[in-house]
Amino acid sequence: MGGVGPMVVVILIFLLSSFLGVPPVAIAEEYTFDVSEIEKKPYHIGGYAELRPVLFGLDRDASLYKLRFYNRDEGSTLKEYDAALQLEGSLEKGIARLFVRTNTDYRNSYLGEDFKTTVYEGFLSLKPSSYLTIDIGKKTLKWGKGYAWNPVAFVDRPKDPDEPELSLEGFIVASADYIKSFHEGPLKTVSFTPVLLPVYEHVNEPFGDINQLNFAGKLYLLLYDTDIDFMLLVGGSKPARYGVDFSKNITTNFEIHGEFAFIKDYEKKIMGGGGDLMEKEYDAASYLAGIRYLTEKDTTYIIEYYKNGTGFTETEMTDYLSFIDNGYNAYVISGSDTLLKKALNVTSGNYGKPNPARNYVYLRASRKDPFDILYFTPSITWICNVDDRSFSLSPEFLYTGIKNLDLRLRTSVLRGAGSSEFGEKQNDYKVELRARYYF
Amino acid sequence: MMKIFFALIALLFAIPAYAIDGTAFLKQVDRNLNPKSYESYRKLINVEPDGRKKEYTLFTVKKGVDKVASIFLAPASEKGRSTLRLGDNMWFYIPNVGKPIRITSLQSVVGGVFNNADILQLDYAAEYNVEKMEQNGNEYLLYLKAKTKTVAYDRLKLYAEGKKQLPVKIECLTEANMLIKTIYFKDVKDFGGGIVRPSVIETDSPLYKGYKSVMIFAKLKARGFKDEAFTLTFMPNLESLR
Numbered sequence: 001m002g003g004v005g006p007m008v009v010v011i012l013i014f015l016l017s018s019f020l021g022v023p024p025v026a027i028a029e030e031y032t033f034d035v036s037e038i039e040k041k042p043y044h045i046g047g048y049a050e051l052r053p054v055l056f057g058l059d060r061d062a063s064l065y066k067l068r069f070y071n072r073d074e075g076s077t078l079k080e081y082d083a084a085l086q087l088e089g090s091l092e093k094g095i096a097r098l099f100v101r102t103n104t105d106y107r108n109s110y111l112g113e114d115f116k117t118t119v120y121e122g123f124l125s126l127k128p129s130s131y132l133t134i135d136i137g138k139k140t141l142k143w144g145k146g147y148a149w150n151p152v153a154f155v156d157r158p159k160d161p162d163e164p165e166l167s168l169e170g171f172i173v174a175s176a177d178y179i180k181s182f183h184e185g186p187l188k189t190v191s192f193t194p195v196l197l198p199v200y201e202h203v204n205e206p207f208g209d210i211n212q213l214n215f216a217g218k219l220y221l222l223l224y225d226t227d228i229d230f231m232l233l234v235g236g237s238k239p240a241r242y243g244v245d246f247s248k249n250i251t252t253n254f255e256i257h258g259e260f261a262f263i264k265d266y267e268k269k270i271m272g273g274g275g276d277l278m279e280k281e282y283d284a285a286s287y288l289a290g291i292r293y294l295t296e297k298d299t300t301y302i303i304e305y306y307k308n309g310t311g312f313t314e315t316e317m318t319d320y321l322s323f324i325d326n327g328y329n330a331y332v333i334s335g336s337d338t339l340l341k342k343a344l345n346v347t348s349g350n351y352g353k354p355n356p357a358r359n360y361v362y363l364r365a366s367r368k369d370p371f372d373i374l375y376f377t378p379s380i381t382w383i384c385n386v387d388d389r390s391f392s393l394s395p396e397f398l399y400t401g402i403k404n405l406d407l408r409l410r411t412s413v414l415r416g417a418g419s420s421e422f423g424e425k426q427n428d429y430k431v432e433l434r435a436r437y438y439f
Numbered sequence: 440m441m442k443i444f445f446a447l448i449a450l451l452f453a454i455p456a457y458a459i460d461g462t463a464f465l466k467q468v469d470r471n472l473n474p475k476s477y478e479s480y481r482k483l484i485n486v487e488p489d490g491r492k493k494e495y496t497l498f499t500v501k502k503g504v505d506k507v508a509s510i511f512l513a514p515a516s517e518k519g520r521s522t523l524r525l526g527d528n529m530w531f532y533i534p535n536v537g538k539p540i541r542i543t544s545l546q547s548v549v550g551g552v553f554n555n556a557d558i559l560q561l562d563y564a565a566e567y568n569v570e571k572m573e574q575n576g577n578e579y580l581l582y583l584k585a586k587t588k589t590v591a592y593d594r595l596k597l598y599a600e601g602k603k604q605l606p607v608k609i610e611c612l613t614e615a616n617m618l619i620k621t622i623y624f625k626d627v628k629d630f631g632g633g634i635v636r637p638s639v640i641e642t643d644s645p646l647y648k649g650y651k652s653v654m655i656f657a658k659l660k661a662r663g664f665k666d667e668a669f670t671l672t673f674m675p676n677l678e679s680l681r
Contacts, residue, residue, distance in 0.1 A: 031639055033482045033655045037496060038512060040681045046515055097679070127679060130665040133672075142537035167535040179673060181666030188525060191672040220672060225528055227541070227671065249528060252544045252556075252589055294543055368550065374487050374650065375550055400550075403493065404516045438516035 047087040047101075050436040054080040056427045059414075063321040063424040066328040067347065070340055074110050081108040086120075086167070097125045101167065120169045133177045140170035141195065143218060143231055145247040145257040148362040148383070149306045149355070151286035152243030152259045154233035155195055155216045157206075160354050161362060161383055162394065162412070171204045173197050189222040199237040208237030225249070239265045253294035260287045266310055271320050271346050275327075275339060284309035290362075298369065304362040311358040312351065314387040318419045320351050357421050359386035375401035390416020390423045404438040461569030461581055467604045468597070469562040472636050474661035476502045478680070481509075481654055483558070485551030488649030495549050497558075498681055500662070504565040506669040509558065510677040521677045522548060524559035525669060527589040532674040539671050544591040552620055552642045552652040556591035563597070566590045577601040592619060603627070605636060620644035630659045 056078040059065055088101040101121040107114040123137025144150030148161040157168050175195040182188055195216040199207050207214075214235025221228045226248040234240045241264070247257040266284040271277055290304035312320070320343070327339030350356070366379030377398045384391040396410035412430040416423025473479075483495040496513040505526040511517040519534040522542070530539040531548055542548065544556035567583035567590070574580075583595040592611040599606050609622040621644070624637035640654040667673060668680060 031482070031484065031653055031655050033480070033657045035480075035657055038480045038498070038657070044518075046518060048516075092679070125676075127676065130667045130673070133676060140537050144538070145540075147540075165533070165536050167537065177672045179667040179670050181670060183666070189670045189672075191670060193672070222525070222528070222671070225526070247541050249541055249543060249589075252591060253546075255541045255543060257541070292541070292543075294546055300546070368547075369647075372648070372650075374485065375493070400516070401491070401493065404514050406516065438514070438518075 042093060043089070043091045045087070045089045046439060047085065048436050048438045050082075050084040050086075050434060052082040052084070052432060052434045054082060055431045056080065057429040058426060059428040062426055063324040063328075063419075065426040067324050067340060067343055068426055070328055070331050070337065072110075078110055080110075082106065095127050097127070099123055099125065103167070103169070118169055120167055131179055134174075135176070136174045138170045138172050139175065140168050141173070141175070141193075141218075142168075143229065143243075143245075144259050145227070145229075145245045146259050146288045146290055146304055146306070147292075147302050147364070148304050149288055149308075149360070150259065151261040151288055151306070151308070152229070152231055152245050154231060154241055154243065154261075155197055158353060161360075162354070162381075162392070171197055171207055186224045187221060189220070191220045193218040193220070197235070197237075199235075204237075210237070212236035214238070239263050239267065255292040256290070257292075258287065258289045261285070261309075263310065268310065268312075269346060269350055270312070270316055271323055271343070271351070275323050275342055277346065286310060297367070299365055299367045302362070302364040306355075306360040306362065308355065308358055308360065312356055313358055317351075317357055317388070317421060320346070321419050321424050355383070355385075355421075357385050357387060360384065361386055375399060385416070385421045388416060388420035388423075390414075390420035392422055406434070406436045406438075408432075408434040408436075410434070461572035462564065464572065464579065464599070464604065465567070465569055465581060465583070465597070466562075466564045468599055468606055469564050471604050472606070473501065473562075473659070474632075474634065475504075476663050477660060478662045479659040480512075480657045482657070483549055483551070483553065484653040484655070485549065486651040486653065493550075498678070500664055500668065500677075500680055502664045502666070502669060504562045506666070507559045507561065508669055508674070508677055512678075517549075519678070520548070521674050522555065522559055523669060523671065523674055524555075524561070526561075527587070529555055529559060530671055530674065534675070539674050544589070552644050552647050552650055553654065554591060557622070557642070563595070567595060574601070578607075603635070618645055620646070628656075630656075632660055634659055634661075 058076055058078060083106040085104040090097060090099045099121065102117060103120050104117040119138060121138050121140060123135050123139045126134045141155050143154065143156065144152045148164050155171060159168060173195050175193060177191055177193050179191040197204060197214040197216060199210050199212050199214060201210055212235050214233060214237050216233040218229055218231040226246055229245045231243045241261060243259065243261040245259040247255065249255050263284040265281055268280045269277060270280055286307055286309040288304055288306045293301045324343045327343050330339050331337050361384045363382045364379060366377055368377055370376065370378060379396050381394040382391060392412050392414045394410060394412040396408060399407045410432045414422045414425050414427060478500050481497045481499055485493045495511060495517060497509045497511055499509040501507040508521065508523045510521040521532045523530045529542045529544060531542045532539040542555055545554055547554045563583065566586060568586055569581055570584045571582040572579060577600060579599045579601050581597040581599065583597055585593050593614040594612040596610040597606055598608040605627065606624045611619045613619060620642050623641040625639040625641060626637060627635060628638035629635045638656045641651060643651050
């Protein structure tokens with residue numbers, strides 16, 4: 001671990017002591033607003049620094065534990081010290097704006113130290129009129145209305161339903177937004193977003209097949225007080241796909257949303273129980289339906305059902321997990337890890353994706369300012385694989401009462417029967433403290 | 440019998456007469472508070488019972504009776520977040536999340552006593568009908584009833600000063616007349632361009648005993664905007680209007 005672990009603990013103690021010992025400021029009956037605070041500058045630099053110690057409770061009987069730890073014994077718990085620095089800067093002149101966001105992750109885990117800096121976004125934005133914006137560079141587009149999942153996010157990297165609000169790395173694109181508003185009638189706004197996404201060697205390679213220029217587009221309507229988007233992606237890097245989403249406030253405290261995506265000739269890599277790798281091609285339909293509801297006592301519920309048409313069936317998941325178990329047994333008997341390495345190869349970006357199965361339910365309940373504690377938000381998140389009834393349950397406490405500092409304590413408990421998604425994850429539980437300082 | 444008949448007739452005509460006067464008065468209160476289309480800077484301060492404070496600075500633009508948008512300028516943790524309201528529709532954009540999400544009027548993006556409807560306030564006359572108006576010397580009391588179920592407060596009691604036609608205090612009530620919060624208008628200031636209005640709005644609530652939220656206005660001035668500035672697609676670019 002080196003000297004980093006204790007250093008992290010010292011910094012956390014300092015942050016916590018600041019939190020507990022903030023001196024009260026006298027209430028001034030005369031309020032001031034210094035106009036110099038609001039002077040606009042042509043540039044902006046900001047971001048956040050984050051410390052995140054994590055404790056993992058390992059499930060030594062789980063398939064994914066065997067896959068990752070078959071040749072090492074790390075005990076029943078793992079400690080990890082993570083840190084992140086996210087920097088963003090912008091420069092504005094006339095109709096042009098340059099924006100850059102970088103992310104640096106530091107991880108000190110059982111695998112040693114790891115340090116990685118990634119440019120999440122970096123693009124030039126031109127705004128010749130209030131109707132039109134043109135962006136060129138690396139950018140995230142974040143399509144979709146779902147909170148935990150977005151089957152229609154055709155030009156984004158997949159988000160983690162455990163951390164749906166984290167910023168993501170974008171792709172290099174050329175895009176535009178054309179907006180038109182209307183005074184009369186049920187149609188209030190129309191906007192069109194065409195996107196060109198090239199995929200070549202060293203350019204957007206993770207997106208799909210190289211040497212292709214892909215086109216994506218989104219048409220947005222605000223019609224009868226409902227947000228509606230139609231989107232498509234064609235090209236050659238990925239099978240063509242088409243989608244629609246919507247969102248609407250029903251009352252002052254109740255919102256509904258949904259997404260539907262159709263992928264033509266989707267290709268899925270499946271591992272049979274015997275380890276044979278197969279490709280299956282079919283038309284995949286995914287959809288999501290969700291609500292957001294605020295009670296009189298300020299509790300917000302987000303409930304979503306997600307049908308992942310590109311996901312693995314219960315049998316396919318069981319075959320994959322059985323193959324790992326067979327591979328582990330072979331390793332114990334013969335010392336050969338050939339089968340386990342084969343399983344590892346199909347895990348990354350495939351079975352190892354967040355929520356790789358077919359049917360999920362997401363429930364998040366968060367209560368704002370309970371017990372008269374302002375800026376304190378306890379919440380609980382439940383993600384359930386409907387097919388095998390396994391789930392993760394994550395209670396968390398968030399405090400944002402100190403200027404520019406967020407403190408979050410989060411625990412996740414994973415439960416499920418043998419051969420179930422969450423039951424076979426490498427961890428039984430996780431405890432994480434996150435201190436994030438914005439500047 | 441005839442007396443009762445004439446009294447009833449008089450009442451029938453008297454109620455609409457009050458409503459017309461009240462509506463005109465309310466519209467004038469709206470215009471005195473803000474030009475039809477304007478920009479402003481606001482500081483929101485949440486004050487806890489022990490005196491601790493948390494401050495937010497916003498740039499706000501409004502057009503017509505139903506379009507208003509704000510972007511947070513400070514503190515650093517909130518910078519770049521923006522809110523948009525088009526009639527009953529409200530959205531919140533967080534740069535990290537990268538897409539606007541729908542929010543509801545009773546939620547609060549800043550915590551404290553002000554909710555989203557208070558922060559993205561439309562004209563009172565756009566959301567409320569005047570049921571009754573009472574006069575006591577230079578003081579007026581308007582009883583307002585929400586036009587639809589989607590308005591944050593079902594009833595308002597608006598206390599106004601008659602000469603300047605500016606609000607002094609507003610009590611926000613539920614349908615069952617339960618007090619949710621009281622909003623106080625203070626420190627009338629000349630912002631220039633003929634805008635003379637309270638520069639400080641304070642609120643407290645029996646639901647948040649001991650807590651108080653304050654809104655301070657600066658650089659409030661009339662300004663025209665294109666409708667396209669009040670769209671979901673434009674939310675990430677709101678700061679370019681400054």
